[in-house]
Amino acid sequence: MTLRNTMPDPPRLVGDLAVWLIIVAEMLAFCILFLSYAFARAKDVALFNASQSTLDLHSGAINTVLLITGSWCVVRAVQAVRVDASPSGARWLGAALVCGAGFVTLKVLEFSAKADAGIDLSTNTFFMFYLLLTGFHFLHVIAAMLFLTLLLFKTLQGAYGSSDSHALESGAAFWHMVDLLWIVLFPLVYVMR
Amino acid sequence: MTPNHIWLILLAATGVTFWLGESGLSGSPGMAPVLVMFALAFVKALLVMRDFMELRHAPALWRWLLQGWLVLVTTGIVLAYWIGQR
Numbered sequence: 001m002t003l004r005n006t007m008p009d010p011p012r013l014v015g016d017l018a019v020w021l022i023i024v025a026e027m028l029a030f031c032i033l034f035l036s037y038a039f040a041r042a043k044d045v046a047l048f049n050a051s052q053s054t055l056d057l058h059s060g061a062i063n064t065v066l067l068i069t070g071s072w073c074v075v076r077a078v079q080a081v082r083v084d085a086s087p088s089g090a091r092w093l094g095a096a097l098v099c100g101a102g103f104v105t106l107k108v109l110e111f112s113a114k115a116d117a118g119i120d121l122s123t124n125t126f127f128m129f130y131l132l133l134t135g136f137h138f139l140h141v142i143a144a145m146l147f148l149t150l151l152l153f154k155t156l157q158g159a160y161g162s163s164d165s166h167a168l169e170s171g172a173a174f175w176h177m178v179d180l181l182w183i184v185l186f187p188l189v190y191v192m193r
Numbered sequence: 194m195t196p197n198h199i200w201l202i203l204l205a206a207t208g209v210t211f212w213l214g215e216s217g218l219s220g221s222p223g224m225a226p227v228l229v230m231f232a233l234a235f236v237k238a239l240l241v242m243r244d245f246m247e248l249r250h251a252p253a254l255w256r257w258l259l260q261g262w263l264v265l266v267t268t269g270i271v272l273a274y275w276i277g278q279r
Binding site: 034064072074 | 246252
């Protein structure tokens with residue numbers, strides 16, 4: 001074994017710097033929303049608890065499972081592409097998109113049920129935050145899915161491999177951010193009471 | 194830990210959080226439920242950051258930027274919950 005092989009790899013930010021700057025900006029926006037929700041709740045706990053009890057905990061939990069599983073699929077896709085197994089990588093990306101589509105379907109059903117019940121941004125402080133937070137997050141899931149669909153087609157064309165998986169890694173980082181945000185959002189909005 | 198192990202840990206932690214809500218334990222008095230819930234969210238988010246986003250091998254600045262975000266968000270939420278209980 002040569003000395004070169006025993007040296008650890010230098011630190012590396014996986015993905016494009018521009019995408020990471022977007023990730024940090026989005027996370028700051030969500031940080032403000034999360035803390036605003038938490039402190040608004042502290043001022044009117046009874047209203048928040050009563051409104052929260054109308055949310056479907058099951059669909060919130062299933063959505064968490066879908067996003068976590070989607071993230072895991074994307075990790076497996078990146079791993080596959082790094083060893084030049086593009087067909088396998090594309091299948092994992094497809095599986096992640098199926099998870100994303102499941103999330104979007106459940107969320108659309110949830111939003112339409114709330115709309116049918118006459119709930120909108122002006123109903124009360126809880127529902128204003130609920131719609132802003134989950135709606136803003138929903139838009140990020142859609143954006144991440146569009147990004148991933150593009151990457152799926154490029155992967156099928158064999159555009160990425162062991163020598164270059166930069167774009168795929170960038171898309172993966174954005175996808176994981178969407179998962180990360182939901183990991184905080186789910187206990188905050190659906191469970192904490 | 195491989196990504197498969199991490200996925201299973203994330204699923205198990207989600208199951209516990211769901212159970213806290215479903216059983217009604219999330220509404221029991223005191224700080225315990227919210228502390229458990231956000232300790233779990235903290236661990237889950239940390240695993241996603243370090244292993245899925247590969248920040249474990251990233252320059253320290255990026256790792257601490259995101260981990261600092263997580264500390265700020267979770268402690269802020271727990272603090273707000275505590276204020277709401279008083």
